Amino acid sequence: MIDLEALRELLLGCCPAAIPSIQVGVDGETYVDISQDDLLGVVYALMQTTNWHHLSAITGSADEEGLQVLYHVWLGAGLSLRVRCGQEAPRLPSLVPLIPGADWYEREAHDLLGIEFSGHPNLKPLLLPDKWDGPPPLLAKDGA
Amino acid sequence: MAFIVRLAQMLIFPGALYLILGSLFIMWLDRLLVARWQARVGPPWYQPLADLIKLLSKEDISPTGTDERIAALLPLLSLAAALTAGLYVPVGNTVVHSFEGDLIVVAFLLSVPTLAYFLAGWVTPSVYGVMGGNRSLLQYFSYEVPLLMGLVVPAVYSRSWSIMGLVDAQHGYRWHLFVFPLGFVIATIGLIGKLKRVPFDIPHAKSEMVAGPLTEYSGRKLALWKLTVAVQTLVGINQLVAVYLGGADRLWGHWGLIIYALKVILFMGGLALIQVLYARMRIDQMARIGWRALVPLGIVQLLVAIWL
Amino acid sequence: MMLERLFRWARRRSPWVLHFNSGGCNGCDIEVLDLLTPRYDIERLGILKEASPRYADVLLCTGPVTRQSRDRVLRIYEQMPEPKWVVAVGACACSGGIVADSYNVLGGVDKILPVSLYVPGCPCRPEAIIDAVTRLLGEI
Amino acid sequence: MMGRMTIPIGPQHPLLKEPYSVSLEMSGEQVVAASLRVGYVHRGIEQLAQRRSYVQNLYLVERVCGICSHVHTTTYCQAVERLADLQIPERAAYIRVLLCELERIHSHLLWLGVLAEAIGFTTIFMYAWRDREIILDIMDALTGGRVSHAANVIGGVRVDVTPPQAEWLGGRLDELAGQMYLFESLLHDDRSFQGRTQGVGVIDAEMVHSFGVVGPLARASGCRMDLRRDAPYAAYSRLDFQVVTASAGDVWSLAEVRLGEIRQSISLCRQVLDGLPEGDLAVKAPRRIPAGEAVVRCEAPRGELLYYIRSDGSERPARLKIRTPTLPALMVLPRLLPGLEAADVAPVIAGTDLCIACSDR
Numbered sequence: 001m002i003d004l005e006a007l008r009e010l011l012l013g014c015c016p017a018a019i020p021s022i023q024v025g026v027d028g029e030t031y032v033d034i035s036q037d038d039l040l041g042v043v044y045a046l047m048q049t050t051n052w053h054h055l056s057a058i059t060g061s062a063d064e065e066g067l068q069v070l071y072h073v074w075l076g077a078g079l080s081l082r083v084r085c086g087q088e089a090p091r092l093p094s095l096v097p098l099i100p101g102a103d104w105y106e107r108e109a110h111d112l113l114g115i116e117f118s119g120h121p122n123l124k125p126l127l128l129p130d131k132w133d134g135p136p137p138l139l140a141k142d143g144a
Numbered sequence: 145m146a147f148i149v150r151l152a153q154m155l156i157f158p159g160a161l162y163l164i165l166g167s168l169f170i171m172w173l174d175r176l177l178v179a180r181w182q183a184r185v186g187p188p189w190y191q192p193l194a195d196l197i198k199l200l201s202k203e204d205i206s207p208t209g210t211d212e213r214i215a216a217l218l219p220l221l222s223l224a225a226a227l228t229a230g231l232y233v234p235v236g237n238t239v240v241h242s243f244e245g246d247l248i249v250v251a252f253l254l255s256v257p258t259l260a261y262f263l264a265g266w267v268t269p270s271v272y273g274v275m276g277g278n279r280s281l282l283q284y285f286s287y288e289v290p291l292l293m294g295l296v297v298p299a300v301y302s303r304s305w306s307i308m309g310l311v312d313a314q315h316g317y318r319w320h321l322f323v324f325p326l327g328f329v330i331a332t333i334g335l336i337g338k339l340k341r342v343p344f345d346i347p348h349a350k351s352e353m354v355a356g357p358l359t360e361y362s363g364r365k366l367a368l369w370k371l372t373v374a375v376q377t378l379v380g381i382n383q384l385v386a387v388y389l390g391g392a393d394r395l396w397g398h399w400g401l402i403i404y405a406l407k408v409i410l411f412m413g414g415l416a417l418i419q420v421l422y423a424r425m426r427i428d429q430m431a432r433i434g435w436r437a438l439v440p441l442g443i444v445q446l447l448v449a450i451w452l
Numbered sequence: 453m454m455l456e457r458l459f460r461w462a463r464r465r466s467p468w469v470l471h472f473n474s475g476g477c478n479g480c481d482i483e484v485l486d487l488l489t490p491r492y493d494i495e496r497l498g499i500l501k502e503a504s505p506r507y508a509d510v511l512l513c514t515g516p517v518t519r520q521s522r523d524r525v526l527r528i529y530e531q532m533p534e535p536k537w538v539v540a541v542g543a544c545a546c547s548g549g550i551v552a553d554s555y556n557v558l559g560g561v562d563k564i565l566p567v568s569l570y571v572p573g574c575p576c577r578p579e580a581i582i583d584a585v586t587r588l589l590g591e592i
Numbered sequence: 593m594m595g596r597m598t599i600p601i602g603p604q605h606p607l608l609k610e611p612y613s614v615s616l617e618m619s620g621e622q623v624v625a626a627s628l629r630v631g632y633v634h635r636g637i638e639q640l641a642q643r644r645s646y647v648q649n650l651y652l653v654e655r656v657c658g659i660c661s662h663v664h665t666t667t668y669c670q671a672v673e674r675l676a677d678l679q680i681p682e683r684a685a686y687i688r689v690l691l692c693e694l695e696r697i698h699s700h701l702l703w704l705g706v707l708a709e710a711i712g713f714t715t716i717f718m719y720a721w722r723d724r725e726i727i728l729d730i731m732d733a734l735t736g737g738r739v740s741h742a743a744n745v746i747g748g749v750r751v752d753v754t755p756p757q758a759e760w761l762g763g764r765l766d767e768l769a770g771q772m773y774l775f776e777s778l779l780h781d782d783r784s785f786q787g788r789t790q791g792v793g794v795i796d797a798e799m800v801h802s803f804g805v806v807g808p809l810a811r812a813s814g815c816r817m818d819l820r821r822d823a824p825y826a827a828y829s830r831l832d833f834q835v836v837t838a839s840a841g842d843v844w845s846l847a848e849v850r851l852g853e854i855r856q857s858i859s860l861c862r863q864v865l866d867g868l869p870e871g872d873l874a875v876k877a878p879r880r881i882p883a884g885e886a887v888v889r890c891e892a893p894r895g896e897l898l899y900y901i902r903s904d905g906s907e908r909p910a911r912l913k914i915r916t917p918t919l920p921a922l923m924v925l926p927r928l929l930p931g932l933e934a935a936d937v938a939p940v941i942a943g944t945d946l947c948i949a950c951s952d953r
Contacts, residue, residue: 029887054806056915057913059911061902070900072915077823100803104919105919125631128556132519134555137556137636178714182715183719184495184496186493188496190465278621346935351607352607354504362507362533423788426935427621475635476610478659478949479659481610490721505604551652556634
């Protein structure tokens with residue numbers, strides 16, 4: 001299990017933009033809401049901890065308030081960092097310079113939700129065909 | 145009269161017709177044995193024939209960028225070379241033609257399909273063809289020298305350069321196999337390399353090269369290529385049976401044929417067993433075996449043969 | 453006439469198949485590959501699974517056709533020499549199956565190629581695929 | 593002859609069982625650069641899931657992948673059960689483990705066969721797949737499907753293991769265990785197999801960490817990560833097993849890890865059969881799932897499988913995210929290939945055990 005006190009301390013040290021909130025979900029996963037300006041700093045700080053194992057996935061989804069992006073991290077226990085951004089021209093910093101393995105997860109989020117990742121070296125379609133001209137599939141209403 | 149007999153020998157037995165049917169039988173035997181050893185049932189006896197006829201009936205496509213004439217000529221040339229080689233190798237006790245030096249002539253005639261195979265890959269626009277062609281040429285340099293050494297050892301020992309002469313020299317069950325077991329192994333490995341069988345199926349390795357130089361061939365040309373490989377296999381086996389295993393042991397009549405057929409079948413069984421037991425090698429592994437192991441051993445055998 | 457009969461005999465006994473997965477989930481694909489193995493051993497029926505489209509008589513298609521694989525399916529079919537047949541293996545290849553209404557799926561193989569035979573099932577059992585190919589041969 | 597050329601492998605190529613394409617830049621027989629293109633199997637399952645009910649999705653996620661179908665539904669069900677706060681019966685948890693482990697054995701044997709075929713060793717391909725049929729027979733007898741089982745329901749399982757079935761199943765497992773010596777001797781004694789797999793395609797610890805490589809690939813490089821032990825789900829905390837690791841990270845180590853895992857899985861199956869608790873198979877699940885979100889990770893045959901479900905309280909999930917263990921393996925692949933001999937490309941690609949249907953979804 002994640003030591004919540006230590007996590008709170010760590011987050012306070014690297015989140016100048018906004019104070020993060022921490023909840024533990026029904027699934028035992030720890031969710032941390034942070035501002036997108038703090039994302040790189042938090043990930044870097046987490047990577048310095050001894051428990052850091054890997055970034056499992058990046059889940060983007062649309063809801064009433066816009067887009068939310070979850071970075072699922074494995075630290076011997078699950079931790080998900082939640083970042084929000086607007087639906088219009090969503091843009092987030094890329095994690096690729098820190099974690100090469102974030103590459104395809106970001107490309108996938110770019111495909112399915114149209115999120116731009118600034119600093120990503122190769123944001124080409126991953127799952128969609130090269131000549132895809134529709135809206136990002138997860139934003140389309142009917143999907144056809 | 146003599147001319148007609150000679151012509152019949154060339155065209156029917158032990159010439160073209162026999163070689164073609166015999167090689168189809170050998171192919172079936174190969175596939176059957178491999179299947180049985182892999183716990184499968186295997187194909188029915190007419191399978192290679194059906195494959196061949198079906199291929200002949202198919203459309204013959206050449207992708208754009210292929211040199212049509214050469215692509216059509218190469219399989220014909222190699223089939224002709226393989227069949228011609230068959231005329232100098234005794235089947236049972238019969239041989240169409242024999243002269244001092246035919247041992248080497250057969251070895252070179254059997255190399256023609258390999259060189260044609262290399263070119264066949266180069267004249268198609270497929271990268272697999274080119275890569276496979278390169279590999280078959282590299283492989284040629286690795287196995288050809290050991291194979292020749294393996295063939296020359298008995299010739300030096302028995303002082304005859306004709307295959308029939310070597311058969312005669314082994315009369316009385318003094319097979320060269322007993323004198324030069326190592327030479328036999330070297331020649332067999334060389335032959336496997338020549339026939340591009342497992343573990344030396346490097347030029348047409350399915351999981352790497354699709355079908356190697358023949359990737360873009362279809363219909364008639366493919367049928368001719370498949371037949372060439374089959375005839376090459378039969379003639380190659382015949383040659384080693386004659387040179388190392390005493391041929392038909394100069395038994396006349398049907399006994400000679402039966403003994404010969406038995407040896408060929410056993411030899412084929414050995415090749416099939418090797419196919420079942422080994423994984424494919426890399427080209428560098430093969431070259432290492434060829435030059436670091438087989439060639440020095442071949443030289444030792446040769447020196448022994450000269451000294452004896 | 454005799455030649456025609458001989459050819460038909462040979463075609464029935466030597467169908468070489470090419471397998472292409474145009475977007476399937478592996479279920480049918482693994483069952484197709486399973487046909488080669490000791491339990492089913494299709495070589496006893498003369499069926500070989502070939503690697504190059506040039507060698508193939510029958511194209512076994514599994515999976516729905518996705519937008520990205522469409523061109524490739526067409527190209528493989530063009531590369532096959534005549535006479536040739538297409539068999540749609542599995543529910544997805546027959547109709548698009550469970551993913552038919554997806555944005556990236558065009559539908560079954562029959563959307564782009566003439567299909568001679570449909571093998572339903574999700575995934576279809578190896579026995580069904582063998583039955584399909586032999587039946588197809590009976591029709592030749 | 594030694595010029596540069598580009599070899600396209602795929603989307604249709606005998607080495608690849610599924611469509612994706614690898615483009616190899618060659619200099620003679622050596623690979624100098626490699627790039628990948630996936631997406632041929634993208635069926636938009638995550639988007640389809642938002643249009644289907646929770647029960648319908650059970651059958652949809654089963655078809656993400658035909659090899660590890662059971663672990664997909666297991667992970668999905670666990671996520672939904674967390675959201676609906678359902679506690680599945682103990683017997684159901686044991687049966688889920690049984691099927692997961694059977695699936696692992698089948699997946700690993702399948703992999704061994706594919707690897708053997710890649711190095712031209714067809715006999716081992718035949719034998720591995722022949723013995724895999726034992727597992728498929730068991731699956732067929734228990735669930736009615738060789739490949740797709742539909743064994744899980746939300747709240748438990750659909751299939752039971754009766755005592756006569758358990759006895760028969762134990763016998764079949766003994767049969768399989770008896771065959772394993774063949775593959776183990778291949779691993780330890782066969783020079784031609786070792787010659788093609790040792791020292792080839794080494795994944796080092798640095799790659800494991802930077803790309804988040806999971807499953808047997810990570811374990812073959814000495815990384816002891818196994819979610820069955822690190823975050824036990826279903827009944828794993830009540831069962832005894834070892835995490836198999838190797839150190840070299842090459843293709844041979846992958847085989848060593850996977851063969852070791854087959855042994856462990858057989859033992860786990862036996863433990864389940866011996867200790868199967870009495871009780872119901874499933875609890876009733878509501879049609880509407882309470883609002884909330886859940887992340888669930890399971891150890892699929894290829895490694896960590898992650899499902900994220902967000903519910904808005906309706907009959908359909910608002911978002912279903914599937915992360916499969918093949919994704920990091922695919923990202924590592926273009927870094928493994930450069931520098932290899934052309935002939936080593938086949939065992940390396942086969943060795944990473946890619947499941948494109950999983951990664952493309």
